Amino acid sequence: xxxxxxxxxxxxxxxxxxxxxxxxxxxxxxxxxxxxxxxxxxxxxxxxxxxxxxxxxxxxxxxxxxxxxxxxxxxxxxxxxxxxxxxxxxxxxxxxxxxxxxxxxxxxxxxxxxxxxxxxxxxxxxxxxxxxxxxxxxxxxxxxxxxxxxxxxxxxxxxxxxxxxxxxxxxxxxxxxxxxxxxxxxxxxxxxxxxxxxxxxxxxxxxxxxxxxxxxxxxxxxxxxxxxxxxxxxxxxxxxxxxxxxxxxxxxxxxxxxxxxxxxxxxxxxxxxxxxxxxxxxxxxxxxxxxxxxxxxxxxxxxxxxxxxxxxxxxxxxxxxxxxxxxxxxxxxxxxxxxxxxxxxxxxxxxxxxxxxxxxxxxxxxxxxxxxxxxxxxxxxxxxxxxxxxxxxxxxxxxxxxxxxxxxxxxxxxxxxxxxxxxxxxxx
Amino acid sequence: xxxxxxxxxxxxxxxxxxxxxxxxxxxxxxxxxxxxxxxxxxxxxxxxxxxxxxxxxxxxxxxxxxxxxxxxxxxxxxxxxxxxxxxxxxxxxxxxxxxxxxxxxxxxxxxxxxxxxxxxxxxxxxxxxxxxxxxxxxxxxxxxxxxxxxxxxxxxxxxxxxxxxxxxxxxxxxxxxxxxxxxxxxxxxxxxxxxxxxxxxxxxxxxxxxxxxxxxxxxxxxxxxxxxxxxxxxxxxxxxxxxxxxxxxxxxxxxxxxxxxxxxxxxxxxxxxxxxxxxxxxxxxxxxxxxxxxxxxxxxxxxxxxxxxxxxxxxxxxxxxxxxxxxxxxxxxxxxxxxxxxxxxxxxxxxxxxxxxxxxxxxxxxxxxxxxxxxxxxxxxxxxxxxxxxxxxxxxxxxxxxxxxxxxxxxxxxxxxxxxxxxxxxxx
Numbered sequence: 081x082x083x084x085x086x087x088x089x090x091x092x093x094x095x096x097x098x099x100x101x102x103x104x105x106x107x108x109x110x111x112x113x114x115x116x117x118x119x120x121x122x123x124x125x126x127x128x129x130x131x132x133x134x135x136x137x138x139x140x141x142x143x144x145x146x147x148x149x150x151x152x153x154x155x156x157x158x159x160x161x162x163x164x165x166x167x168x169x170x171x172x173x174x175x176x177x178x179x180x181x182x183x184x185x186x187x188x189x190x191x192x193x194x195x196x197x198x199x200x201x202x203x204x205x206x207x208x209x210x211x212x213x214x215x216x217x218x219x220x221x222x223x224x225x226x227x228x229x230x231x232x233x234x235x236x237x238x239x240x241x242x243x244x245x246x247x248x249x250x251x252x253x254x255x256x257x258x259x260x261x262x263x264x265x266x267x268x269x270x271x272x273x274x275x276x277x278x279x280x281x282x283x284x285x286x287x288x289x290x291x292x293x294x295x296x297x298x299x300x301x302x303x304x305x306x307x308x309x310x311x312x313x314x315x316x317x318x319x320x321x322x323x324x325x326x327x328x329x330x331x332x333x334x335x336x337x338x339x340x341x342x343x344x345x346x347x348x349x350x351x352x353x354x355x356x357x358x359x360x361x362x363x364x365x366x367x368x369x370x371x372x373x374x375x376x377x378x379x380x381x382x383x384x385x386x387x388x389x390x391x392x393x394x395x396x397x398x399x400x401x402x403x404x405x406x407x408x409x410x411x412x413x414x415x416x417x418x419x420x421x422x423x424x425x426x427x428x429x430x431x432x433x434x435x436x437x438x439x440x441x442x443x444x445x446x447x448x449x450x451x452x453x454x455x456x457x458x459x460x461x462x463x464x465x466x467x468x469x470x471x472x473x474x475x476x477x478x479x480x481x482x483x484x485x486x487x488x489x490x491x492x493x494x495x496x497x498x499x500x501x502x503x504x505x506x507x508x
Numbered sequence: 509x510x511x512x513x514x515x516x517x518x519x520x521x522x523x524x525x526x527x528x529x530x531x532x533x534x535x536x537x538x539x540x541x542x543x544x545x546x547x548x549x550x551x552x553x554x555x556x557x558x559x560x561x562x563x564x565x566x567x568x569x570x571x572x573x574x575x576x577x578x579x580x581x582x583x584x585x586x587x588x589x590x591x592x593x594x595x596x597x598x599x600x601x602x603x604x605x606x607x608x609x610x611x612x613x614x615x616x617x618x619x620x621x622x623x624x625x626x627x628x629x630x631x632x633x634x635x636x637x638x639x640x641x642x643x644x645x646x647x648x649x650x651x652x653x654x655x656x657x658x659x660x661x662x663x664x665x666x667x668x669x670x671x672x673x674x675x676x677x678x679x680x681x682x683x684x685x686x687x688x689x690x691x692x693x694x695x696x697x698x699x700x701x702x703x704x705x706x707x708x709x710x711x712x713x714x715x716x717x718x719x720x721x722x723x724x725x726x727x728x729x730x731x732x733x734x735x736x737x738x739x740x741x742x743x744x745x746x747x748x749x750x751x752x753x754x755x756x757x758x759x760x761x762x763x764x765x766x767x768x769x770x771x772x773x774x775x776x777x778x779x780x781x782x783x784x785x786x787x788x789x790x791x792x793x794x795x796x797x798x799x800x801x802x803x804x805x806x807x808x809x810x811x812x813x814x815x816x817x818x819x820x821x822x823x824x825x826x827x828x829x830x831x832x833x834x835x836x837x838x839x840x841x842x843x844x845x846x847x848x849x850x851x852x853x854x855x856x857x858x859x860x861x862x863x864x865x866x867x868x869x870x871x872x873x874x875x876x877x878x879x880x881x882x883x884x885x886x887x888x889x890x891x892x893x894x895x896x897x898x899x900x901x902x903x904x905x906x907x908x909x910x911x912x913x914x915x916x917x918x919x920x921x922x923x924x925x926x927x928x929x930x931x932x933x934x935x936x
Binding site: 307308309323324325326328332442443446447450451454457458461465467469470472473476477479481482483484487 | 904
């Protein structure tokens with residue numbers, strides 16, 4: 081719905097055709113119907129909507145393809161998680177979902193090569209880092225990976241009491257692992273304001289904090305990473321940035337994130353899933369009640385998502401700066417060209433041009449970034465070869481693994497889940 | 509004594525002067541006296557011996573410098589180990605000794621730059637990988653790192669019942685992490701003989717094995733790594749090659765190495781240290797008994813060590829192939845030029861030329877080799893910057909570390925050991 085309202089608001093995309101594709105017919109019908117009602121209420125008869133359950137049909141004549149799919153949905157992820165927990169992995173070890181996502185992404189990109197080879201693929205679902213690296217290596221499709229993480233800087237501004245409109249920033253790295261290399265308020269270096277906040281206000285903030293579990297941008301974990309590496313971690317970075325020691329168990333998570341243990345604890349994740357469910361329920365209700373105004377539920381203001389503005393920038397040569405995930409090609413110095421990095425980039429009719437940024441600090445590069453890259457490379461190697469030894473080594477590399485036998489057992493158990501049948505056959 | 513008998517046996521090194529240097533006067537006197545007696549018994553009046561406790565004095569006019577020093581000796585290492593054990597690290601976490609070694613190595617190389625800039629440094633004591641990488645990056649000295657590990661191939665031949673004189677091999681990688689990319693018996697691929705042995709004889713061999721704790725070349729650990737990565741690990745590789753899961757505790761070590769838990773278990777290491785002590789005692793006894801024949805204790809046959817043959821190859825242009833540790837410069841494809849690799853190399857009057865070998869398998873590279881390199885890079889970064897955060901992250905990266913607090917405590921405890929005073933000052 082966010083993309084839809086952006087589309088209705090963005091000048092220059094008149095006459096667009098949007099084709100929804102889903103393998104879930106009910107959900108597809110709901111989204112399709114609501115989209116049509118939204119456009120009608122917004123008086124945009126020029127926008128055309130289609131729907132299909134056949135992916136290849138949806139790709140015909142596409143200029144842009146937005147992939148937001150999660151194979152098997154959260155239900156399967158949670159079953160995998162439960163299985164991992166039984167084998168001693170707190171919060172699970174969901175490699176099945178990971179490979180299913182890679183497989184879907186690659187098959188979408190391959191279909192695009194056959195059907196709409198000049199279209200842009202905007203990859204929104206995870207793993208953006210691994211998936212975009214895989215697709216850009218294995219196909220010729222033009223790909224941009226997008227994420228919300230960098231908006232974390234506005235949460236920093238908010239907590240510091242700064243007008244978000246007056247800040248500028250740069251936060252390059254890898255997706256879910258981005259680090260603020262520049263932060264300005266009214267043009268002046270604002271890092272000293274963070275330092276001051278940490279010194280004088282952080283303890284109070286943490287003691288009296290009363291937000292939602294997902295709010296971890298200014299958590300003790302983030303501040304500790306900042307002290308350790310010299311750059312502030314942005315968005316999901318404090319969650320996934322490589323600090324296994326923040327994620328040992330619920331008590332540890334409460335200490336480092338917030339009283340709920342942060343986004344990824346059993347409490348935080350449950351909150352997140354319930355939020356998704358509520359939103360889905362609301363859409364189904366609206367679908368049933370054909371007299372309800374969709375626009376009043378989703379008021380027409382730009383969502384802040386980058387998808388539609390990027391499409392507009394490319395189609396109409398409306399040059400803009402975005403936070404994008406694209407193959408490195410030297411933008412982030414010190415890493416291979418064919419690794420997808422998250423950097424600022426200029427998007428226009430000329431295409432997508434990542435901005436060359438300064439190298440990240442050596443300590444951060446060694447300890448965090450290279451580790452992420454090695455993990456991704458092992459994931460892709462396992463996926464592409466189907467070598468069970470590589471998969472086993474991925475699990476052995478997990479800091480939570482305590483023994484060889486534990487790794488073997490959890491590998492077999494996750495592979496034995498009914499929805500992982502194709503992976504059971506793939507890994508030999 | 510090995511180097512001494514090689515020197516006495518090797519034609520072409522007549523008239524050499526050997527200067528022994530040690531900060532331990534008693535040990536220095538013993539070695540010096542025994543060397544003189546050995547040369548006398550061997551009727552080699554042309555060989556001259558000197559001794560000094562001043563390193564810089566020893567370096568004057570040197571053509572070759574052999575560094576075999578272990579700072580603080582095994583006594584300090586064992587104290588560090590004990591300290592680590594108290595904080596939950598089985599077999600300790602001896603980073604103090606590691607940094608002391610780096611510091612000594614670098615200061616030797618820097619002294620050489622000032623006093624004998626054209627001399628070759630043969631680095632025999634550990635960490636050869638980290639130390640040689642450090643010295644070759646920070647100084648202009650010509651350096652060769654040597655190790656015994658590759659002789660493991662002859663143990664393979666022995667166990668398979670092959671004449672060691674009829675085998676050839678190639679085993680590149682990093683020091684303590686080398687993998688057999690070629691293995692021939694009478695010119696023919698001998699890997700099938702290993703496979704046959706594993707299939708038909710390994711179980712029997714392991715059940716009836718009755719060697720010394722250090723004999724791990726054909727252990728279940730080595731065979732498991734071979735099955736996992738497709739190349740047989742050679743020498744110390746099965747001990748240090750990156751498989752934390754073989755080293756969890758004594759029981760696990762017994763399963764993977766041998767009934768003593770291998771070289772590095774409390775049993776194996778004690779055996780090793782007692783062996784060193786016995787050898788030292790014997791030398792002291794011989795020193796006291798001036799009528800004893802040193803030659804009959806160390807019979808004059810080539811030791812198999814590479815040091816003296818390499819010196820001969822350089823001095824007399826006696827070209828030969830050796831297993832050396834030198835900066836990569838493309839010899840092992842896929843790694844930085846300034847990382848020291850262990851590869852076969854041709855040594856002659858022309859110098860030391862590493863042989864370009866084929867790339868190691870991707871899975872091995874990702875899981876094992878890159879992990880070793882990142883660990884080394886973090887070690888050097890910690891050493892060169894004195895950044896306590898980097899040191900802390902090194903400890904956090906250790907698979908045995910269970911929590912942030914544990915890492916901090918063991919770091920402070922090891923730094924608090926009396927002989928680590930300089931490190932306490934260095935790390936801030």
